[in-house]
Structure formats: structure tokens, C-alpha cells
Amino acid sequence: MALGNKKKKNRIMADDELIILENVTKTYQSGSPALNGVSLKIKKGEFVFIVGDSGSGKSTLIKLLLRELIPTEGEIYVNGVNLSRLRRRQVPKYRRNLGVVFQDFRLIKNWNVYENVAFAQRIVQTPNRLIKRNVPAILSIVGLASKYKAKPMQLSGGEQQRVAMARALINKPPILLCDEPTGNLDPRNSWEIMKLLEQINKRGTTIIVVTHNREIVNEMQKRVVTMKKGVIVNDEEKGGYIDED
């Protein structure tokens, strides 16, 4: 009997494997696939840049990893869990394993720095006394201990991004997804954010950074996955930014 497109169950992964994409295709209703048969493995503790021009499929990849989208074909496993098999009500719990940092920071504007960061702990039902201890600690790490009462609009872009990172990291997720984290920052702030990411990576967190920033990619000498028109065209340890031409 043919099993057809029946989804595979969760799988046991090798000790060092964290994320596996197997022939992942994502086609939107508009037609041509945003991702076309992409296979990729990311190990625990890796620091990976995903680069490519607009329309290369980077954002779709992030959305798939966030389980905002489901692949049209293929499977994605994160920590052994097949994302296509996750039920809607299981998604929040899955996302708590990911820290997410966006280009536009996505902080809640009406809340101050403390509340924005503490919210990540409240959703995992951390007791108040621990929140009161943990939030100042993480704000110290990102260098914003003194600004805990400030509203996002009172902070610079770099500071807002550091608040977003504090929020992403406070629950100690094994994976940090960063979608163009330096896209709205000046070079000095961009480098500060990247140094922070490097420090976090050294503590064992797997970091995936989608970026356009050629200088940073070339300078940092990390693994670079280059995408073009929905496929991976290059995957290199200690790689650099490859020009489209």
C-alpha cells in the first residue's frame, strides 16, 4: 500500500544534530516555490549565517522554523520534532525553545523594557520572585540594566535590539533565530549586537542569523549558507558573502 504524502513521525537525531530540513519545498498560492527542495543540517552550538538576495527564500526559511508556515513538501525536524506534525495548540510550547530577534525589534511599545523582557518569563509561568531576579540579570548582560523603566520609543535602535535579545534569551532557549538583526542599525551598533551574539553562542546557544550585511558575514568567519531563488547554492564553513554575479 502506498503511503503517499503521509507525514513522518518525529525522529531520533544524532546527538549533535539540532535542525534538519529534508527536501523542503514551500509554494505560496501565487505560484512559484519560495523554497525548492532545500536540505540542511544544523548542529548544536553552531553559528550559521543565511545570506541571499531578496526573494532567495531566507524569510520563508525563518517562517518555517518559527512554524508560522508549514512546508508544502518535505520535513523539518527541530530537536527531533517534526514541525509539520505539530498541532496548533503545541506551537506555543515549541516556540519557547526558540529565541527570536527581528529586524524591527517587535517590542510592545506601551510596555517598558522590564515588562517586555519579563513577558517571555510570564508565558512560561515563571514565579514572580524569579522574574524579579532574572530580568535585571539579563538586562545587565545586554548592557541595559539602568534603562529598565524606559519605553521602547525612548531607546535607540541598538538599545531596542538589545532589549529584543534579552527577551529572546531570558528563557535560555537552545536556538536563537535572528532575522536581519542589524538591518535597522548603524555599523557601530551592528557590531555590538554581533559581538553579543558571539558571546551567547560561546555559551552553547545555536545561532542562526539571516542577514544582508556583507561586512559582518565576511569578518566573522562563521558557517555561511547562501540561498538563491529558493535553493541553497553554497554552504561553507568559515565562509564569506558570495555576490550574486
Next chain:
Amino acid sequence: MRISSFFYTIKQGVKNIFRNAIFSLASIATIASCLLLFGLFYAIIVNFQNIVKTAEEGVAVTVFFDEEVCQDDVRMKEIGDLIAGRPEVSKIEFVSADQAWEEFKVEYLGEYAEGFTENPLAGSANYQIYLNNISQQADLVAYLESIQGVRQVNRSEITAKALSGVNNLVSYISVGIIFILLAVSIFLISNTVTIGISIRKEEIGIMKYIGATDYFVRAPFVVEGLIIGLIGAAIPLGIIYFIYDRALALIVERFNVLGDILKFLPVQTIFHTLVPISLGIGAGIGFLGSFVTVRRHLKV
């Protein structure tokens, strides 16, 4: 759910009202205006119905007996029991021949009554019968006329028909207008709540990306909607409470000629129904509006 999460939810709901002060004020104002209109109209309608009902209750059917029955207290009692057992009857009063004569003397004769040594209304013992619903008068009269020993049944058919017609008309118009007012209120209020939440859909999206459950995102919004709904409902109730007696006093003063007809209900009677309806609408719309609108933005 942890107790701290429960209190956090309540606290966030209350804080959100102040954080989004303009939206909160707009929602409260919309709810309050709609429910004030509804409340005022409700008070007017209920009073009007009460006036008509009071007028109806004052219309009695009078039953007189055959001459031999007038001398037979037992038979008159039997007839009284039969009438009192009818479902149309709200109240029945026996007027003896002596009472009838006394009333007649007082009302029409005064000092001239002294010339009478015997009761000229000896055959005038009667029952005054009041109805639950004036529209049932014709049926009751037909029944009364069929009772053995009943000589005559007096009633005012024109008054009964007029009152019954007015009552029906008022009922239809009230139901129609209350329904329209309610529908408009629900539409306006839910629109305001929807707009208020829609402008915060980014906030909802952020919470979802971080890993918040639908419940965790929705609960503070629902608390917020509920509180806004209750405040919006309480304000018009307060206004009606304070202006009701003054408005009545003014009406009675202006139309004192109609003092006997204009029987108004006390504010407590109006509030007996208006308070639960208004609070129910306010809280219900606040709750449902926020619940449904947030759900629309949860699919992230």
C-alpha cells in the same frame, strides 16, 4: 494556571485600559451613549405601559342580580365564587345594596337624601369585577350573562377596545424600537471594540511569536473588554438614577391636570429589570467583542 498568572491577567487587563486610554474612553463613551438611549427609552416604555395598565385595571364590569337572588346571600356568594375562579378576573368586590345606596347618597344627593326612609336601590347589590387584561372583557361578559340569576352586566366596550388597542400598539412599537436600539448598540459597541483591538494586532503577533498560548494572549484583552463594558453600562444607569425622579417631578408639575392618569413607576422598579439588562449587554458585548476580535489575530 498559577495564581500569580491569574492576578497578572487581571492586572494587565486593568493596565491596558489606561495604556490605551483613548480607545478605552471611546469604547466606554460608545457603550454608555447606546445604553443611555436604551435605558431612557426602556423607562419611558415601561411607564407608558404602566399607565395603560393602570387605566385598564380601573375599568370594571358590574354584575347585577335577579330580584330573588338579591335576597339570597348564599346564591350571591356562589356566583361570586364562580366569577372569582375565572382566569380573566384579577379582583372582585361585592357591593351590597346598602353600600350602593350610601355611595349614591354621598355622590349625588348629599343632604337631600334624608327624605328617603327606605333604600330605593334595594335590588342593586352587585359585583365589581376587574380584569387582568381588558381585551378579555367580551369573553368574560358573555360568561357572566350566561350565569343563572344574573340580571344585567354593565361594561364600557369603547373604553375596553380603546385601551386594548393602545396597549397592543405600545407593545409592538416598544418591541420594535428596543430591538432596533439593541441591534444598533451591539453593532456600534462591537465595532469600537474591534477597532481598538485591531490596532493592537502587532502586539498580539509579538506575544504569539514569543510562545504565548492563545489563552495567555486573549485573557487580558477579555478582562479589559469586560471592565470597559461594565463601566460603559454603569454610567448610563447612574445618570438615569439621578435624573429619573427629577424628570418625573417636572412632568407631574407641567401636566398636573393629568395627575390621576399619570401613575409613574418608582426608579427601583425600573432598575429591577434595567440593571441586569444593561450590565448584561455591557459585559456581554465587552467580553464577546474582545474574545472574537482577538481570535482573528491569533493565527500567527
